[in-house]
Structure formats: structure tokens, C-alpha cells
Amino acid sequence: xxxxxxxxxxxxxxxxxxxxxxxxxxxxxxxxxxxxxxxxxxxxxxxxxxxxxxxxxxxxxxxxxxxxxxxxxxxxxxxxxxxxxxxxxxxxxxxxxxxxxxxxxxxxxxxxxxxxxxxxxxxxxxxxxxx
Numbered sequence: 001x002x003x004x005x006x007x008x009x010x011x012x013x014x015x016x017x018x019x020x021x022x023x024x025x026x027x028x029x030x031x032x033x034x035x036x037x038x039x040x041x042x043x044x045x046x047x048x049x050x051x052x053x054x055x056x057x058x059x060x061x062x063x064x065x066x067x068x069x070x071x072x073x074x075x076x077x078x079x080x081x082x083x084x085x086x087x088x089x090x091x092x093x094x095x096x097x098x099x100x101x102x103x104x105x106x107x108x109x110x111x112x113x114x115x116x117x118x119x120x121x122x123x124x125x126x127x128x129x130x131x
Contacts (some may be wrong), residue, residue, distance in 0.1 A: 018058040018059060021052070025055065028047045
């Protein structure tokens with residue numbers, strides 16, 4: 001289950017709308033203030049209000065998509081960390097089992113070696129006693 005963090009089309013569109021709404025808001029505010037002494041322009045005022053609505057809606061979608069991307073990233077990193085931890089645990093268990101087997105082999109070899117040495121000593125003592 002490999003999740004990738006791709007930049008979604010929704011996020012790109014939402015960021016683009018935020019930029020457009022900010023530019024539109026600055027433009028309409030500027031035009032509204034320039035034309036204010038002469039006459040009151042309803043179109044500029046409505047456009048200015050619409051830019052704020054666009055900004056809030058787009059900011060909501062940017063935040064939502066950013067949270068989704070962050071959630072996917074965190075889940076992927078947690079999964080990778082879990083997999084690494086499990087691999088380390090498995091390697092540790094395998095190493096412990098192998099070490100135990102090696103110790104057993106060395107112990108058996110040492111026991112055989114000492115047993116042969118002991119048998120030789122007993123035979124020598126037996127020979128000396130019989131002579």
C-alpha cells in the first residue's frame with residue numbers, strides 16, 4: 001500500500017483562485033477608491049465582495065487539500081518507520097537464533113575435545129597403574 005503525495009489538481013486550482021481573488025480585490029479596491037469622489041460604482045463594490053468570497057472558498061480548499069497531503073505523508077512515513085522497525089526486530093531475532101546455534105556448536109565441540117582429552121588421561125593413568 002504505497003501512497004504517493006501528488007499535488008492534486010484541486011489544490012493547484014484553489015491556489016490559482018486565491019491569487020486571482022487577491023489580485024481582483026486589490027484592483028477593485030483601487031478602482032472603487034479612485035471613483036468614490038465622482039460617483040458610487042456598485043459593480044466595483046460587488047466585484048470586491050465577490051473577491052472576498054472567492055478568497056475564503058479557495059482558502060478552505062487549499063487548507064483541506066494541504067491537510068490531506070500532510071495526512072498521506074505522515075501515514076507513509078509512519079508505515080516506513082514501522083517496516084524498518086519490524087525488519088530490525090526480525091534481523092535481531094535471526095541473529096539471536098544463529099548466535100545460540102553457534103554457541104551450542106562450540107559447546108559441543110569443546111565438550112568433545114575435553115572428553116577426548118579426559119579419556120586419554122584416564123587411559124594413561126590406567127596404563128601406569130597396570131604397569
